[in-house]
Amino acid sequence: MRAMLTGFQRMGCVVDDASVTTINGPIGRMRKDLRRWLLMTADGRGDAP
Numbered sequence: 001m002r003a004m005l006t007g008f009q010r011m012g013c014v015v016d017d018a019s020v021t022t023i024n025g026p027i028g029r030m031r032k033d034l035r036r037w038l039l040m041t042a043d044g045r046g047d048a049p
Contacts, residue, residue, distance in 0.1 A: 001022065008014040023030055 005014065005020060009016055009018075023033065
């Protein structure tokens with residue numbers, strides 16, 4: 001993923017100082033955390049947990 005991020009930065013798709021969080025774990029846990037983050041962001045309550 002880090003190699004892909006570097007490529008996206010070179011293409012100008014991601015700014016160089018973007019905040020990036022790497023996650024790893026069981027797929028169910030990651031999906032749950034993603035859903036919570038998306039809902040939190042949609043509500044305008046802040047950044048990812």
